[in-house]
Amino acid sequence: MSGRIDLNADMGEGFGRWTLGDDAALLDIMTSANIACGFHAGDPDVMANTMRLATERGVGIGAHPGFPDLQGFGRRRMHLPAESLKNAIRYQIGAARAIAASVGGTVRHVKLHGALSNMASEDAALARACYEAALEVDPALVIMVLAATAQEAVVREIGCAYAAEIFADRAYEDDATLVDRSKPGAVIHDPAQASARIVEMVREGAIIAGSGKRIPVRIDTICLHGDTPEAVEIARAVRAALEGAGVTVARL
Numbered sequence: 001m002s003g004r005i006d007l008n009a010d011m012g013e014g015f016g017r018w019t020l021g022d023d024a025a026l027l028d029i030m031t032s033a034n035i036a037c038g039f040h041a042g043d044p045d046v047m048a049n050t051m052r053l054a055t056e057r058g059v060g061i062g063a064h065p066g067f068p069d070l071q072g073f074g075r076r077r078m079h080l081p082a083e084s085l086k087n088a089i090r091y092q093i094g095a096a097r098a099i100a101a102s103v104g105g106t107v108r109h110v111k112l113h114g115a116l117s118n119m120a121s122e123d124a125a126l127a128r129a130c131y132e133a134a135l136e137v138d139p140a141l142v143i144m145v146l147a148a149t150a151q152e153a154v155v156r157e158i159g160c161a162y163a164a165e166i167f168a169d170r171a172y173e174d175d176a177t178l179v180d181r182s183k184p185g186a187v188i189h190d191p192a193q194a195s196a197r198i199v200e201m202v203r204e205g206a207i208i209a210g211s212g213k214r215i216p217v218r219i220d221t222i223c224l225h226g227d228t229p230e231a232v233e234i235a236r237a238v239r240a241a242l243e244g245a246g247v248t249v250a251r252l
Contacts (some may be wrong), residue, residue, distance in 0.1 A: 003135075003219065003246075003247065004043065004247070004248045004249075004250055005202065005219065005220065005222060005223070005242060005247055005248070005249060005250075006031050006032050006060070006220060006221035006249070006250065006251050007029070007030045007031050007032065007059075007161075007220070007223075007224075007231060007235070007239060007242075008031070008032035008033065008034055008062070008111070008144070008165070008221050008222070008223050008227055008251055009026050009028060009030045009033060009034065009037070009223065009224050009225070009226045009231065010034045010064055010111075010113065010223070010226050010227070011023045011026060011033045011034065011035055011054075011226045011234065012033075012035035012036045012040070012041070012046050012047050012048050012049075012050035012051075012064075013036045013037070013041035013042060013073075013182075013226065013227055014042070014046045015041060015042065015043055015046065015070070016045075017044065017067075019118070020041070020226075020227050021187075021226035021227050021231060022224060022226075022231070022232050023050050023060045023226060024053060024132075025054065025072070025232045025242060026196035026226055026232060026235055027053050027054055027057050027059050027201060028057065028238055029232070029235040030059060030235060030237055030249050031059060031060060031249060031250055031251035031252075032059060032060040032062055032108075032109065032221065032252055033050065033054045033059050033060065033061060033062060033173045034062075034063075034109075034111045034113075034119060034223075035047060035050050035051060035054070035061060035062065035063065035064055036064050036066070036072065036075055036113070037063055037064060037065050037066075037092035037095050037096050038068065038092065038193045039065065039066050039069070039070070039074065039088065039096060040065065040066030040067060040068075040069055040072075040073055040074025040075075040093055040113055040114060041066075041070065041073060041074065042138070043250065044095075044099065047095070047096065047099045048099050048102065050144055051099055051100050051103050051104040051105050051192050052104075052105075055100075055103055055104050055105035056182070058251075059251065060108045060109065060251040060252055061096075061100050061105050061107050061108060061109075062107065062108060062109035062110060062111055062144065063092060063093045063096035063097070063104065063107050063109075063110045063111075063132075063134075064110075064111055064112075064113050065088065065089050065092035065093060065110065065113060065116070065130075066112070066113030066114050066115075066117075067088075067113075067114070067115055067116050068088060069115075071128045073114065074113050074115060074116065075112035075115050075181065076115055077115045077118075077119060078115065078116075079181070083098075084130050084135075085126075085129055085130065086129055086130075086132070086133035087133075089130050089133040089134055090133050090134075090136065090137055090156050093107065093110060093134055093137045093138070093165045094137060094218055097137070097138070097219065097222045106168060106245060107138070107141070107252060108142060108252065109132045109139050109142040109143070109144050109163065110131075110142075110143055111143075111144035111165070112151075116130070117146065117151075117162075118177070118178065120147035120150065120151050121146045121150055121151050121176075121177050121178075122149070122177065123150060123164075124153060124154050124247055125151040125234050127145075127150050127151045127154040128154045128157075128158070130134060131143050131154060131155060131158060131160070132158070135158070139160070140161070141160075142161045142163055143160055143161070143162045143163070144162070144163045145162055145165060145167050145170075146165060146176070146177070146178070146219060146234045147164040147165055147166055147176065147207065147217040147218065147219065148164075148176035148207060148215050148216075148217045149175075149176050149177060152164055154195055159191055163220040163221045163252055164217060164218040164219060164220045164221070164225070165219075165220065165221045165222070165223050166198075166201060166207055166217065166219055166221075166222055167222070167223050167224070168188070168195070168197075168203035168222050168223065168234060168238050169177070169187060169188045169189070169194050169199050169224045169225055169230075169231075169234055170186065170187060170188065170196045170225075171185050171186050171187075171188065171209075171210045172207050172208070172209040172210060172215075173209060173210070174209045174211055174213050174215075176207050176215050176217070179210065185210065187225075187228065188234075189228065189229075189230050189234075190230075191230060191233045191234045191236070191237035191238075192237065194224070194234045194237065195234070195237040195240070196241065197241065197243065198222060198238050198241065199241045199245050201219070202219055202222075202242065202245070202247060203245070205217065205219065219252065220252065222238065223240075224238065
């Protein structure tokens, strides 16, 4: 079993007067925060507030770029010209870096959001375009990737710093991609189930697909989604289960 693991959550996904998720509570549990950059969710005020809270709590700040799709929360697949996609990544990371600096923080990692991430887990060329654009902005960024997918293959080829991620609250297909949200059981809502399966996966060093198939992987970080109603309860349960199993929970 891995001795040290990061816990990350997607945050800063409110917009204006609309709040989504309990970021303040999550930031007391998680060690890394993937903060929306305004394209799929978030706005400058939400970004600044979330990053300020993360900095005060010593939580690692990550940029969470997605498709320009506020209405669909970045979960609708889009097909952008390669250079337009690269510019969208550069733009969002630039905004995240500026806001983080204004509150005394630093963007340490990048993680793709939603449909963009799902597509990049299947399409190495798409993943490469996104990651090269990010690293052009800051070569020291840690790229957070879906373990055992095209994303991980690409960062290995590039040779950049990366963190391999598994999910506490999502079900897996046999090829290590996430079960589509349109399918039953794609999202796990039970904190006890989520925590038990995470300990089992960390113990085995493998993703456990819905079929029971084991896919050996490197595990650096575990994610849960901040927008689910049970997010805080799942986060507490997962952290407690890992620490109970002797795992040190610490940021990247």
